[in-house]
Amino acid sequence: MKIGDKINYWTVISTDAPPEHRYHVLCRCECGRECWVNCSALRLGKSKSCGCKKRYNRKEYDLKPGDKVGYWTILSNDGDKFRCRCICGTERVIKHNILKNGRSLSCGCRRSDHQIKEQKKGRELGQKISREVQRHGLSVMYAGFGRKENKNSGTGITGVSAWRDKYRAYITVDRKQIHIGTFKKLEDAAKARKNAEEHYFSERQKIVDKIKREVIQKER
Structure with a gap:
């Protein structure tokens, strides 16, 4: 190997190596960098450049x-x-x-932080929906349309209570209790109560659902 030899991107510029670089030759890369390169690595093609070409070829x-x-x-x-x-x-x-x-x-490790942020975001959205719904004088959910049922009734059915040997059905609208009727059978009283929920609350719930959609759309 002699001065002037070109091997890949290397050019040999000196073969007079000091003791610490025994079996090396001084080469200049195409980019201008100079360093001592092992002769065997040059011959076998294990060293083609100072590394600049590898970096340039990277995506x-x-x-x-x-x-x-x-x-x-x-x-x-x-x-x-x-x-x-x-x-x-x-x-x-x-x-x-x-x-x-x-x-x-x-x-x-921070997965719980992400969950907390999502929960906080959900609570804030729920509060905005609640405020907007209440501003229109409505409730977020009505009986029969997602509202949690009150199981304190002795019959286990919201709005139906035992009365003497019959069953009384009733519903509360705008804080006023409305008597629906009395029935011999529990299932008849429950059906009457469901019909009353549909009659009094279905239109209100449609308005509430529309408000919810509008608030959610604004937050996106």
Whole structure:
């Protein structure tokens, strides 16, 4: 091997190696960098450049060391594989597409934080809906349309109570109790109560549902 030889992106510029670089020759890379390269590595093609060509040939990604994705901080990357450090100190190698899609925001230690944020967001949305519905003088849910049933009744059916040897059906509308009727059979009283819910509350619930949709649409 002599001065002037070109091997891949290397050009030999000196063969007079000091003792610490025995079996090496001084080469200049195409990019201008100079360093001592092992002769065997040159002959076998194990060393083709100082590393600049490998870097140039890599695909460019829009994430780089120092960027933060969720609770991850990117440390380095090798192609599409990024070494990241979580806020808790855990390090992992994560693919570029997983980071970009937001499918990995932490090592798992902050999963509860995400759940808390989602719960808080849900509560805030519920409060906004409730305020808007109440502003129209309505209730968020009406009996028979999602409202929790009151099981304190002795019959186990909301709005139906035992009266002597019969069953009395009633419903409360605008804080006023309305008597529906008395029935010999429990199922007849329950049916009458359901019909009353439909009569008094179905139109109101439609208005409430419309308000809910409008509030949710504004929040998106």
